[in-house]
Amino acid sequence: MDSALTVSGGLDSSAGKAWFSNDRFGMFIHFGLYALAARHEWVQHREEIAPETYAKYFENFDPDLYDPREWARRAREAGMKYVVLTAKHHEGFCLWDTKFTDYKATNTPYGKDLLKPYVEAFRAEGLKVGFYYSLIDWHHPQFPIDGIHPLRNHPDALEMNKTRDVKKYAEYMHNQVRELLTGFGEISVIWFDFSYPKREYKGMPGKGRADWQSEELIGLVRELQPNIIVGDRLDLPTDGNFPKDLATPEQYTPRVAPTINGKPVRWEVCHTFSGSWGYHRDENTWKDAGQLINILIDTVALGGNLLMNVGPTARGTFDKRAVTALETYGEWLHVNGRSIYGAGPSEYQAPAGTRFTQKGNRLYLHLQTWPFRHVHIPGLGRKVKYAQFLHDASEIHWLDPDAEVDSNIGVAVGDGMLTLELPVLKPDVVTPVVELILKG
Ligand code: GLC
DSSP states (O other): OOHHHHHTTOOOOOGGGTHHHHHOEEEEEOOSTHHHHTBOTTHHHHTTOOHHHHHHHHHTOOOTTOOHHHHHHHHHHTTOOEEEEEEEOTTOOBSSOOSSOSOBGGGSTTOSOSHHHHHHHHHHTTOEEEEEEESOOSSOTTSOOOTTSTTTTOTTHHHHHTTOOHHHHHHHHHHHHHHHHHSSSOOOEEEEEOOOTTOOBTTBOOOOHHHHTHHHHHHHHHHHOTTOEEBSOSOOOOSSSSOOSBBOOBSSOOSSOOEETTEEOOBEEEEESSSOSSOBTTOOOOOOHHHHHHHHHHHHHTTOEEEEEEOOOTTSOOOHHHHHHHHHHHHHHHHHGGGTTTOBOOSSOOOTTEEEEEETTEEEEEESSOOSSEEEETTOTTTEEEEEETTTOOBOOBOOTTSSOOTTTOOOTTOOOEEEEOOSSOOSSSSOEEEEEEOO
């Protein structure tokens, strides 16, 4: 039973997918040739790098320190329960030994498949395994040039498109998806990225479901992996024939939980540590500990999952800044995980500066802004049986909601307010959590 979604009162999810809303927190990994450029995974697009020039990254790709067991250990220690790796990103480079192109890891100086060891390592650490697969492909010779392609401003772009056939490209893609979903055991998530049917540029149309043959593609995916959760960027029709498995807001915290046709939908927000998905050496906008933890809390409080990204270096390692960020999660979740795993939105209204999550009769108050001595929660005064900090299980007192006016803080008689008494000094926890155990 998908407890979190039940709390939010909605969606009937099939049993094979129920793990998702329980697990709440996953690792996204963007790894490819762009790690060598080290200035964003869209570098080929941004700098309009022609394939012949981009080839230098392929010729120098050698992540000699790649050890997926270490990635997996770090993910588990960070409290992450599943993982999604870019099997192929927009640049078209494939991390596995695919039969359908030479543009793959086995043909680089590294010379080995990266995907099998990844799958094995993460499974061994108990994480569910997923793939990201880019619909876009800036390397494939049959992929028509469009407004986001690196060759979009080439004087002969329209001419070059005469020999490119998107049907042939779609066939390639379907073949690769079949390969990915048959050669690696059970795959829990597939993340297709992305469609842009309306983005016309200099007479070159964008791409969407007709190009990807999305209806056939999703049919193939469902046939090969009946329990897989499929990301929603295939531009599938919203006519009800293709129920949405997973909404995927990116790089922002939704104000309200996403819905589809007014109904709740399973969703996952994805974020970066620093603004770039691929390794970016000189990017400086790294989120601080409070932001990292509060993104997770905000998400679960709204009923969503968080997929947090790491962009490994071209040596195949996690950069120190990423390791620190992962440790921030690990440390916090080690003591506060109860408010996240298996938890979801609450029926109660959280006061300003706080967020609630709930699991059965346990209500979790996340104090994102540390108050002075008291926090007042309307409507809960007579409903709480016991209260404690989650990180150290130390008791928290509250004022008697039925007492006469408390001259210190002016609680009115009988207003049902829950007024918790907190220490003046904030405990040494990024965001402290109070666990409220409700009566019967
Ligand atoms: C965007 C970007 C891409 C990234 C993805 C992750 O769609 O194109 O680089 O992989 O977001 O959500």
